[in-house]
Amino acid sequence: MHDDVASFPSPDVILPGLPAMVVGSRMALRSDGKGGQQSLSFEDAGRALLESPHLLCNLPLIARRLRLRQMPPRADLQAYDLLELFAFVRPARFTLPTLSGLAQSLSLPHSDHQIAIPNGGRLELDIALIAPIAQRLMADLGADTYRWNKSVGATALTLARAGWPWGPMILGALSRNKAANSGGQTGVAVWQNLAEWADGPPPPAPADHAVSADEAEQQLARIIQHNLGAGSEPRPQQVAYSRAISHAFHPPEAENAPNMTLAEAGTGTGKTLGYIAPASLWAQKNAGPVWISTYTKALQRQIDQELSRLYPDPKERNSRTVIRKGRENYACLLNIEDAARISFSGAATARDSVLMGLVLRWLAYSRDGDMIGGDFPSWLGGHFGQARLSALTDHRGECLYSACSHYRRCFIERAVRKSRRADLVIANHALVMTQAAARNGDPDLPRRLVFDEGHHVFDAADNAFCAHLSGAEGADLRRWLRGRETAHKGRARGLITRIEDLIGDDLLARNHLDAIIEAARALPGPGWLQRLSGAAPRGPYEQFLMHLRAQILRRSHDRHGPHGLECGTEDSPAELLAAGNLLARALEAMMLPMKALAARLLALLDEQAASLDSASRGRLDASARSISLRAEKLAAWSQMLLDLQKPADPAFVDWLALDRSEGQERDVGLYRHWLDPSKPFAKTVLEPAHGVLITSATLRDQQTAAEDGDWQRAEMRVGASHLVLPARRFSTASPFDYQKQTRVLIVNDLQKGDLGHLATAYRALFLAAQGGALGLFTAIARLRAVHDRIQPALESHGLPLYAQHIDPMDTGTLVDLFRAEEDACLLGTDAVRDGVDVPGHALRLIVFDRVPWPRPTRLHKARRAAFGGSLYDDMLTRLKLSQAFGRLVRRGDDRGLFILLDAQTPSRLLTAFPPGLEVARVGLAEAIRITTDFFPRHAAQKPDQVP
Template structure:
């Protein structure tokens, strides 16, 4: 057995922590005295940041078992708790803090034994040299890892971290021919679905009917600009994923083309990928995200020069060799990795700065991003997300102007919000400063940011036209906000020599003039209307527009020079030079020219104000951003009134077929008004030809398996009463509760009051915005620990998929009315059809449907939905499934009823 450190073990809960001493005695440890009680010993624990945060963040060294797990089992996830680690190692799961502390050393032994057993496998060929390199940087696990590998005296080996020499190389292939357009018949889709399900599967007629209806999206297009669009609502439990994968995979197979499946969340992307594993052998499925999600080898190499990064980069190196696709965010790198070392590190080693030099990169042939892009070009199914599909549609095509002909938009109820983000324009100090940094690189600060001159220095050295236009662009870029611009937002602190900063100062004056007294004196940022605009802003805006045009013109000329060379030197250019010229021309347009053009369109249109009550094409307003009461930025935001018009114009009309599906497309039952609302929210109302409508109810027996409780006697404005209600409800359910909040401050107030008493009752409580973990990690823990509870906001309402007993209670703190901001005010006025109240109600009902849909994910699930708002109008109850019992009662009666129902 490998030698283990003679270390104590530390497990922390809420208000209570246990230290297992050298002698095996379990003693309670108190916040504020951690270092003294440890006496210089280095404790074993699981998830150092979360554990130490609960103890007041003492400055002590620790041995985190998650680091050891990441080294021994790279590219594998687990819930980052002692119980989660025990499950991953197939050991008995601890139920108390004391049991967890006693299990830490055996779990460390198990991990080291696993490493020792596999020390001769190829994946561990360089493990000893890598561990020694990490040990030289202070990694506490290094001696024990080296002992397990049988090489206690191994020397640090920097080669083990040089991923570009170890990762497989990708190769270019001929462009894929365009697909044919043969239809998929209903019978074919049903037969494929039956094959995917297998002979022993439960018969679900609605699923087969759904697959049949989806085939209409794969018919040959009959007229230009008129795609076949199917709107299909599939109630929870219908089995819509396999329902659309069946016809989609058939179409791709027989037409030799790709179907792009787009969803809203990363989590559902991975779920769809797992379901696609049932497809026939040979079906090529690729999960595709934006470049900023993937490991960049050049940025990784840069980061290797920073000694404090040696340990996390060593673990990243282990992960990269085992990863399926190099996806740093939401892929097979555990979400808790960033929590251990900070999210900034992953941002540095991803392609987040838009500085890719493409074929000029020395690691281009091993680039994981380029490999994923090329794999997607040859795929049958590409599983993407709404943000990627819409952003690249704005740029004119996916992956070098490739435009798919067939789409499936899952989570179609999010199309409006996704399109709103994609087609909005932000003119702010941060956005302009980011463009300056992209063009000029680091300016005096210690940074590895490479400016455009450095990225193009070899081209500029041999091409005078490139050098002239590049020099002109870089000179003009100095009109953008300089570093630390936020310290110069006050007009009294700086002159107006920089036109961008002068514009920001003018906007700030108007924001402060239009804000309320509470907003002006408050610590939080706020929004105000742009129009009617202060006349003093117009000349400053005109000066900034002129400065931006001086920047745009040389960038346009620079891009044109690259395109000219591509044409003139087509026969002599080497492949790497051609790819680099194409990539740089594309980047200049997307990162600079398009942004500048959009900003100038806003600036030049400021004087043209819509009249009161007139329907605007865009909604423009100001936001003053603050941090801890200090002004950090001023944003001029421009949103389309109806962003689904742009979605239809840029994505739907060029396509041949599109399926838009969700469990919550409609607000209401099968009637014309409900469908019209669905068409408005998805953009189908803007199609030249009407969409095909299809709806399939849930197979679940909601009358038997669910209850809806509306609590009538809790004053939710009293934090003590609100917290008491949450505690009583969670204890009645014995855990398995998801608490949803409309405000972070209220969530934190409740968490602070109930965490300790719940823990004393054997119920662990986790909370978004409180625990040192991101949303994905919190959901993983909640899913794994059946009797835990979780508090969260909107992201938890829409992003949690937990079948089984782990989620059996959903508690909503109040009716989720839409935020009464400027965007919503304008849209409810002009998109409500003259019924703004109905517009608000529809949003609330859809949110309630989404929240209720978290409860029942399988036929044998049982759950209760609780709303603590005694003022919820009865007209909103149609959000819930027909037949689901709704009970208005006091808290005490509800607690007793919940206990009986869930136990029964």
């Protein structure tokens, strides 16, 4: 295979002699590789890991538990991490990042029912899995039937030379693999072997055939019968839902007046298939796409899986559907090529080389190049640092388009083209709104839209239609215009690099470009944050930020605290206003040539129409759009600065903010949000559409007796109240019997603010349910304090505990772990609450630390004053409680408890829960007793007593 490398030892020789280690919450267990095992303290375990490489699983998690404080691990901490081996041997294949998850993915015995361990516990079971997992993966590599042979030998050799512990062993295993040793093996440049996409003529505009209610019902029946067999019938609520929403798939009745339907469907209705039925039928009848938009990536993945019921053939599903996300989610092949060249040059660290080797293995087999929520092993972010992975995507908008040597293989361009001809495009709210704002009137924009998770439309619009004049935003724009200006490794392609060959010797365009690059010196440069705190700003932007920061600190009550600070813009001092005027002029000096350059690029499209190829035309158009967008951002910033001297515009909320994390300053800036972001959403997204469905289980606040009032508030939050024609309304209750399946308790005897009492409640309730518990928190600090207090007790009872903001894993991976391990517990904040879909016994208890009142930010205070005062607060809080409760029961046989640890919960909030469901206020001891009795499977296992 490699004539220049000596033969490598067989893993059969090396593996049996390697020590192994697993780490719990209070101790570690080590196998010496000779059949002996010993329990170690954290201090001794850490010392052992630093002295010699061990077989283990998930080094970053172990390093955190041992308090080695190295995330990602130090270069001198070597280990044979089974997760890294799995990522190499089985690229683009899913596994949970635990020993039991690895064993399950490899079809190995992985539970105490399958492995006989006398008097063993969790650690004994885990350490017994390590050797079989390593042996199976090495055996895979040596088999002639091994499926992932592309560049495997070249990549393994490169990583072995970089010092990866697994490298020599992998090469030894590959020596038995005939296919890996064949002459057809290529080098590590796997991007060269990716399939190219083929372009075609633009598709014609879709037709306007309606989907009737009867047709929607028939399509739904076909989908269900195809999956469950003849005689299967949809649920009545699902049929009614599918029939009602067919209105959104009729031709529009007036200009700028889409057929809009608001559909509230209780959990268990089956709304996903309910809207897929008419949406897929409309796409087939009219040869046009329907875009299905979600708020979370978790639901995007879930809908993609659900589409297998509509298109059981994977090839058909791949041709008819596509997942769309922002460019920053996809692997950029040019960035990867650049990073690989640096990583394998000998100048990079061993960890950089290992990361690139694993990325290249994944790249060769990825379905769509999605690194965030796709088939990329997301837990690698905890191993190597999320920033390293981010650098491999186009997260700064630096794409060269057709000038890129990888343009024809680009995952992003492939997805864009697929979405033009697909039946169903699974997107997200942020992408839909951003594209609509950037390309209003473009024929590529969807005309049929389904917004699932519709209760998040207001928040998504708030994020899409705002302006932030901050240090980080300004520095990012400078980097986009001028490229990298320091000697730091890596690269950043400035505007000159991206368009110089397009403008050629066009003197007018070149003059505009030179003016832009020179004017961009006014933006914050490298080191701007340190210069602000040292009162040594450079240029008008940093000068303005220095005065802005000083005003925030003067007007704040807790200037030395760990959290971010805010203050208003009213009565700003003269020096801040003067600095704002100076910056506005500097931004205008940049904006004018940017607008002129964008116009010139579009003019070149017309002037050179006879000579331009299609790729160059596409680049000119894309470059003009991109430059125009950033010119519009500069115009918005300039207007914000000028408005500092005027009375406040009632349509907007402006404020100053200093962003801090654990006492460290991260950013500072002037912020502007719409008071009602549903207005620009309605104008930009809804009005151009022909049909829109906005659906959720919690669109309405079920507080008032007047149903019309509930709908009016829902319509206000999703923009329907700003349209010419009224939206149609539909609602159906959940088919679940919540009175029999659930209970809601409010614990009324905990001392507020006492973290010890709070931790006691979580520990005792989690043990009473014997796991399957989701702990929700309104503050990260309380989550961390409770986690540290309860983890040892839970682990001693065999209950795994995972936590957002603590474990070095992304939220999606944490939820996957929680779902897979029936008795696990998970702690999290809003992102976990919104992203959890765990049917079955794995989620049977939800404990909320406090009433989730809105944070009293300046933006919320302004909206509170405009939208009803305390009634607005109550509405938002009830919706959050309702959404959290909705996680508990996901199918007909689920049972669960919802417990709120806040004695001051007002009764007026309790309508957040299903009608007729009794809410009991009890003491903690009674809540523990009820929890124990509610789950008879665990009745014989009593939790420890509450102190």
